[in-house]
Amino acid sequence: KAGVTQTPRYLIKTRGQQVTLSCSPISGHRSVSWYQQTPGQGLQFLFEYFSETQRNKGNFPGRFSGRQFSNSRSEMNVSTLELGDSALYLCASSLTGTEKAFFGQGTRLTVV
């Protein structure tokens, strides 16, 4: 079966712009989580969605938001981009949130 798909794979944006990242989970998985990975901070949790509801949110500013659709696909939005938002953004899916997590290949965001 198909794995977790993230689009786009690479993005270059300018400071102040906004960006939307997409994640399609494995079929049947209803939990989707987002993580930010940087060399300095490692992997940090952004938020988790289950059945279109945000169940948990990490310690990130309100510029970071997300949503989940009825087909479990999720989008993440970052507004007013800053240089420090440059990172690899990873999404993971699981059946309900407590099982083995399957990660996508990530979206590499570069803010210039």
Added chain:
Amino acid sequence: KQEVTQIPAALSVPEGENLVLNCSFTDSAIYNLQWFRQDPGKGLTSLLLIQSSQREQTSGRLNASLDKSSGRSTLYIAASQPGDSATYLCALGGATNKLIFGTGTLLAVQP
């Protein structure tokens, strides 16, 4: 606040050697622990998941153990191969449906 530490941060071994990677955590109230590998610039691949009620899990040349009372997990890799070269990450799953990741161990297996 849960803190997860992995030691060593980097490890270089010759091909064929058996090795152990360590993961320490401060809060034993976990649901599960997962080990992942990450190749440069890529996503994470799940290797093993240990539920909090389990002591170990095995998959091929990999064996992971969990000792909640001491706040430790180990990943044992038998007969290492160059293809095992990657960053290995442990992650704790709790009641909040999020994973808390360790700092990672960068493994290089020399042919």
